Amino acid sequence: MTTQPLREAVDVLARVGREAGLDEGAVRAEGMALAAAVLERATDAMAMAQAWGQTFGRPAVDYFEMVPRGRRYGSIPTTLLGTLLAESSPRAHGYAVALADVATAACTVPGADADSVGRAAVAARTQLAAAGVSGHSTADTPVHPPPTPDRGHGVHAPTPDRGRGLPQDPGALSQWSQELLHRAQEQGDRVRQMLGEMGRLGQAGGPGGQVPPYPPGTAYPDPAAGAPDPPATSPDQVVTQPPPEGTPEPEPQEPPEPERSVEELLAELDALIGLTRVKAEIHRQVAVLKMDARRQEAGLRVATLTRHLVFVGNPGTGKTTVARLVGGIYRALGLLSKGQLVEVDRSELVAGYLGQTAAKTAEVVKSALGGVLFIDEAYSLNGDQYGKEAIDTLVKEMEDHRDDLVVIVAGYPEPMAEFVSMNPGLESRFRTIIEFDDYSDDELVAIQRVLAERMDYDVAEEATERFREILAATPRGPSFGNGRFSRNLLEAAIGRHAWRLRDVDEPTVEDLRTLRREDFEDRDLVDTTVAPVAHADPAQDDVATQDDQPAEDDR
CATH class of the missing domain: 3.40.50.300 (P-loop containing nucleotide triphosphate hydrolases)
Incomplete structure (x- = not known):
C-alpha cells in the first residue's frame, strides 16, 4: 500500500497555506504533525514511524517529536488555522478543509487501524467546525479533486455534485469510516479510490449537512x-468553473466574521x-x-x-x-x-x-x-x-x-x-x-x-x-x-x-x-x-x- 495520498494531501495543504500568506515550512510541519497524531496508537509504533518518515523523507525519530504537537489538533484548531481565523482570512475555510484531508489521508498509511480512523474523524471535524466549514470552496480545494469511488465498480469522474457536495445523510461520516476500513484491507489502486472517499469527510456535516456550531x-x-448563541459563520462559497487560462484568480471575498x-x-x-x-x-x-x-x-x-x-x-x-x-x-x-x-x-x-x-x-x-x-x-x-x-x-x-x-x-x-x-x-x-x-x-x-x-x-x-x-x-x-x-x-x-x-x-x-x-x-x-x-x-x-x-x- 502506498503512502502517496498522504504526501499529496500535505502538498495541497502547503499550496493552500502559501496562498494564504503562511510560511510553507510551518504549514508542512503542521500537516506532518497532524498525520503523526492520527497514526500515534497504531500497533507497531516503530513501523508506523518508519512509514511516516518514508512518506515525508524524514528520519523516523522526527515522528515521535511530531506526535505531541499534532495531538492537540484533535481538540483545537491548529496554530496556523487559528491565526487565519483571528485575521478573518478568506483562506481560513480552505485551509481547514485541507487539514481535514490530511487527517483522513493519514489512514491510508500501512498499519493504520480502526483507532486511526476514529482519531482522523475527530481531528478533521475539529478543524472544519473551528472554521465554520460546511463545504469546499473552489479557490482553496485541490486543483484536481479526487474522484468519487463507486464501491466495487471502478471510479466515476467527478461531477459538480459528486465529490464536492455535502452528504445529506446524517450518518455520512460513519459511512465514510466503514468504507475506509473496508478498503484499507485491499492493495494497489484501491488506495486512490479511498482518497476519493476520504475527500467527502472534509465536507461531512451534521444533520442536514450542518457543521456543529462550536x-x-x-x-x-x-x-x-x-447553549450560548453560536458564533456567526460566513456563507458557503458557490462552486464555479475555473476561469479561462491566463485569467488572474480573483481573491475570494467573504465578509469577516463579526467580533x-x-x-x-x-x-x-x-x-x-x-x-x-x-x-x-x-x-x-x-x-x-x-x-x-x-x-x-x-x-x-x-x-x-x-x-x-x-x-x-x-x-x-x-x-x-x-x-x-x-x-x-x-x-x-x-x-x-x-x-x-x-x-x-x-x-x-x-x-x-x-x-x-x-x-x-x-x-x-x-x-x-x-x-x-x-x-x-x-x-x-x-x-x-x-x-x-x-x-x-x-x-x-x-x-x-x-x-x-x-x-x-x-x-x-x-x-x-x-x-x-x-x-x-x-x-x-x-x-x-x-x-x-x-x-x-x-x-x-x-x-x-x-x-x-x-x-x-x-x-x-x-x-x-x-x-x-x-x-x-x-x-x-x-x-x-x-x-x-x-x-x-x-x-x-x-x-x-x-x-x-x-x-x-x-x-x-x-x-x-x-x-x-x-x-x-x-x-x-x-x-x-x-x-x-x-x-x-x-x-x-x-x-x-x-x-x-x-x-x-x-x-
Missing part, C-alpha cells in the same frame, strides 16, 4: 446551562461543563478590567495589573479551552488586537544550540503578537541553560510587547509554583493563578456525549454504562487525562464501530449513528487509551470541553 475544545458546553462581545464569550464560558472555580475567577478578572477601563475614561488613576496568567491543574481539565476564551475576551475588551491562541511546549521554544534558542523563542512570540501565547508544561524550561535562555528571552519579549501580548503558562500545581519563583521577571508578571479541578464521573460522561453529538453519533445507554465501568476501574492520579480520557475512548469506539459494520451492506441510519457497548468493550481499546494517559502529555489536555472541546482543552 469549535472543539477541552471544555465542553454544559447542556444544563443552556464576539464580552457577554457572548462569557456565556460560552459559563456553558462549559464543570470548571466552577475557573468561571468565577474569569468573571472577576473581567469585572476588574472593565472597571479599570471606566476609571481611565474618567481620568482616574488605575492600578498596574498584569494580564498574564498561570493555569494549574491536571491534564484534560479545560485549560486550553479557557485560554482561547481569554484571548477572545481580551480582544473584545480592547486589550489585544487579534485574540488568537498560539500553544507551544518546550520543544517549540528551545533549539539544539545555545544562541539559537533566543531566536526560536522570539519567533514564537512574534507569531502570538496580538493574542495569547499558551505555554504548556512551562516548568520543563527549568533546570538547564537552554531553558534559561528561553525564559530570559520570554521575559524580554513580554516587556517589549506588553501592550499586545498575553502569556499563559500551565502545568501541574507544585512544579508551576517552582517555575514562577525561579525567575524574578516571571514572578513579577505572573501574579494571578487559576486552579482547574478534575472532572467528576458524571461530568466526564457529559463531555463524551457532547463530543459524540458533535460527531453526529449517539452513545447508547449500555455504552455509557460501559464507559462508567471503565472510569470506575481507572486510577485517578496526577496523570489522569480527564476530558482527554473521554475523547480518547470515544475516538477508539468510533473506529471499532466502523470495523463492526464494515461488512454490513445496507446499514440503517440508526446503525450508522449508534455507538454500542461492544464498541467500548474490547480490552485493547481500553489499554490504548489508558496507557497514554499514564504518561500524560499536558500539551493535549484540551480534550474535554470546548477546546478539548469545551472541555477539551485540557490544559
Whole structure:
C-alpha cells in the first residue's frame, strides 16, 4: 500500500497555506504533525514511524517529536488555522478543509487501524467546525479533486455534485469510516479510490449537512446551562468553473466574521461543563478590567495589573479551552488586537544550540503578537541553560510587547509554583493563578456525549454504562487525562464501530449513528487509551470541553 495520498494531501495543504500568506515550512510541519497524531496508537509504533518518515523523507525519530504537537489538533484548531481565523482570512475555510484531508489521508498509511480512523474523524471535524466549514470552496480545494469511488465498480469522474457536495445523510461520516476500513484491507489502486472517499469527510456535516456550531475544545458546553448563541459563520462559497487560462484568480471575498462581545464569550464560558472555580475567577478578572477601563475614561488613576496568567491543574481539565476564551475576551475588551491562541511546549521554544534558542523563542512570540501565547508544561524550561535562555528571552519579549501580548503558562500545581519563583521577571508578571479541578464521573460522561453529538453519533445507554465501568476501574492520579480520557475512548469506539459494520451492506441510519457497548468493550481499546494517559502529555489536555472541546482543552 502506498503512502502517496498522504504526501499529496500535505502538498495541497502547503499550496493552500502559501496562498494564504503562511510560511510553507510551518504549514508542512503542521500537516506532518497532524498525520503523526492520527497514526500515534497504531500497533507497531516503530513501523508506523518508519512509514511516516518514508512518506515525508524524514528520519523516523522526527515522528515521535511530531506526535505531541499534532495531538492537540484533535481538540483545537491548529496554530496556523487559528491565526487565519483571528485575521478573518478568506483562506481560513480552505485551509481547514485541507487539514481535514490530511487527517483522513493519514489512514491510508500501512498499519493504520480502526483507532486511526476514529482519531482522523475527530481531528478533521475539529478543524472544519473551528472554521465554520460546511463545504469546499473552489479557490482553496485541490486543483484536481479526487474522484468519487463507486464501491466495487471502478471510479466515476467527478461531477459538480459528486465529490464536492455535502452528504445529506446524517450518518455520512460513519459511512465514510466503514468504507475506509473496508478498503484499507485491499492493495494497489484501491488506495486512490479511498482518497476519493476520504475527500467527502472534509465536507461531512451534521444533520442536514450542518457543521456543529462550536469549535472543539477541552471544555465542553454544559447542556444544563443552556447553549450560548453560536458564533456567526460566513456563507458557503458557490462552486464555479475555473476561469479561462491566463485569467488572474480573483481573491475570494467573504465578509469577516463579526467580533464576539464580552457577554457572548462569557456565556460560552459559563456553558462549559464543570470548571466552577475557573468561571468565577474569569468573571472577576473581567469585572476588574472593565472597571479599570471606566476609571481611565474618567481620568482616574488605575492600578498596574498584569494580564498574564498561570493555569494549574491536571491534564484534560479545560485549560486550553479557557485560554482561547481569554484571548477572545481580551480582544473584545480592547486589550489585544487579534485574540488568537498560539500553544507551544518546550520543544517549540528551545533549539539544539545555545544562541539559537533566543531566536526560536522570539519567533514564537512574534507569531502570538496580538493574542495569547499558551505555554504548556512551562516548568520543563527549568533546570538547564537552554531553558534559561528561553525564559530570559520570554521575559524580554513580554516587556517589549506588553501592550499586545498575553502569556499563559500551565502545568501541574507544585512544579508551576517552582517555575514562577525561579525567575524574578516571571514572578513579577505572573501574579494571578487559576486552579482547574478534575472532572467528576458524571461530568466526564457529559463531555463524551457532547463530543459524540458533535460527531453526529449517539452513545447508547449500555455504552455509557460501559464507559462508567471503565472510569470506575481507572486510577485517578496526577496523570489522569480527564476530558482527554473521554475523547480518547470515544475516538477508539468510533473506529471499532466502523470495523463492526464494515461488512454490513445496507446499514440503517440508526446503525450508522449508534455507538454500542461492544464498541467500548474490547480490552485493547481500553489499554490504548489508558496507557497514554499514564504518561500524560499536558500539551493535549484540551480534550474535554470546548477546546478539548469545551472541555477539551485540557490544559
